[in-house]
Amino acid sequence: AVLHCTSFLQDFSTFYLHLDVTPCLCVILSFRLLTRLQTSASTLRTLLSNSFSQNIPSCLWKLGRLNHVAIAVPDLDKAQSLYKDVLGAQVSETVALPEHGVYTVFVELGNTKLELLHPLGEKSPIASFLQKNKTGGMHHICIEVDDIKAAMAELKKKKIRILSEEPKIGAHGKPVIFLHPKDCHGVLVELEQA
Amino acid sequence: AVLHCTSFLQDFSTFYLHLDVTPCLCVILSFRLLTRLQTSASTLRTLLSNSFSQNIPSCLWKLGRLNHVAIAVPDLDKAQSLYKDVLGAQVSETVALPEHGVYTVFVELGNTKLELLHPLGEKSPIASFLQKNKTGGMHHICIEVDDIKAAMAELKKKKIRILSEEPKIGAHGKPVIFLHPKDCHGVLVELEQA
Structure with missing residues (x-):
């Protein structure tokens, strides 16, 4: 290319x-x-x-590395403890992201990371997911792209639905979009500008 | 350590x-x-x-890198095409693993991979998952460990349930165990001997 x-x-x-x-x-x-x-x-x-x-x-654009796997959890302290104290991973402090409606904890795995999510506020985007999945579960995967605008243009042409008209600024301060899970075999796929 | x-x-x-x-x-x-x-x-x-x-x-043991994210799909050809033709990833041919009851396709993401799974045979371990999740979905994550026996011993002490008494040989020919999703906040976690 x-x-x-x-x-x-x-x-x-x-x-x-x-x-x-x-x-x-x-x-x-x-x-x-x-x-x-x-x-x-x-x-x-x-x-x-x-x-x-x-x-x-x-x-026009290129798919990159897996940035993270996001896991929604009903109890952030317990989940943090599982990855830190039981599995021995390097785990971040809890970070509140009110503009995204989530608390996050990052679990470092060397080549990529897990992102533990817990609802913050009444309009949290993961609240309904946790109502359906009481014990928690895998919420989405995030893959990097080198040109998110070019990716959007091509995905639209190829009839993959995108959940927003324009990229939003994601949890890492970079433009992101989400692809419709029904167009991605049941997986909510986030694409993040690398 | x-x-x-x-x-x-x-x-x-x-x-x-x-x-x-x-x-x-x-x-x-x-x-x-x-x-x-x-x-x-x-x-x-x-x-x-x-x-x-x-x-x-x-x-005694150390958690390593994320080996793969497994995604169960109802149509392997369509899923393969999404990652190859639409998202432009490097994608393997379909591999039948009758001893594991699955067909697999590997999607290379540079730092890790996605493993697309489709049932093979009547006793496939992912058949019931797909009955509950008709469009497909994230099935498990696989994290590498440097000593699976030591990991098992410690996890048992810490009351994390393991789905088999002994490690089994996984899809990559290496010993693996699965941790109970209810002890891992709704996530089926596979540990693989690195």
Whole structure:
């Protein structure tokens, strides 16, 4: 995919440099080329997305590592103790995230982490999940992507429903979206901008 | 925890080396010491476990990385296509594991993997899960441990129920155990010998 992008840029510059133009025009064009080359990767992908998405869709965004597995728990202290005192994992303090309606505890597993969630406030997004799953349970998985806007555009085309019109700022301060569990075989999938 | 182990070995060797013995006896004792030092880490942990477990329990075994997140799906081809064609992940071929009653597909995420599961045969361990969760869902998480026997011994002491008396050989050919979801806040946790 990256090769495709590079190849496009090379063709683009070759096009400019082979024009039979006066030196002055050449400078202007080179400057415009330079400006274009300095465009961020994200914007470039969006530009490409508009004109080339049907030919090279895999160029536009890339799925990354598993950021975390979120587990909703009815008792955060007990869950914290299970992972810390019984299983011996490195466990964070409890962090309140009122803007997300949750208390969180992070369990470090070396290559990724578990995110223990407990409702905070009356409008907590995990309250109804815990009403259905009294003892707790796996709530969602979060996978990183390198370009969340490009991911959204492609997923919409491929009829995967996204639970918000725009990305929201997630628990780690980065843009996130959630994919509809019914379009992901019963799994609530969060995509987070890496 | 490792420091505790090292410290024990140093005390042990100091004990031997400070004995007032003839050179011949010293050679014999040194040889026995060497043999003991060459004992595998696993056996050493078991030896330590028998005599010192109440003092240094955290020395005995260690939780490792997240090996995989298992997702039970009602249609393996469609699930495979979601992760491969829509999300662009690297996805394995379908592997039949008749001894485990499942078909599996591995989704590579760089730091860990998803394991898509579909029932194989009438006694599949995931058949009842899919009857309750028609569209599929997260089935279990698998975390690696460096000594599954030591983990079992400690978890039993700490009243965490294990779903088998002995480890079984899991889908990756390594010993595994499953912890009771009710003792793990609604999550079925698999521990796999790393």
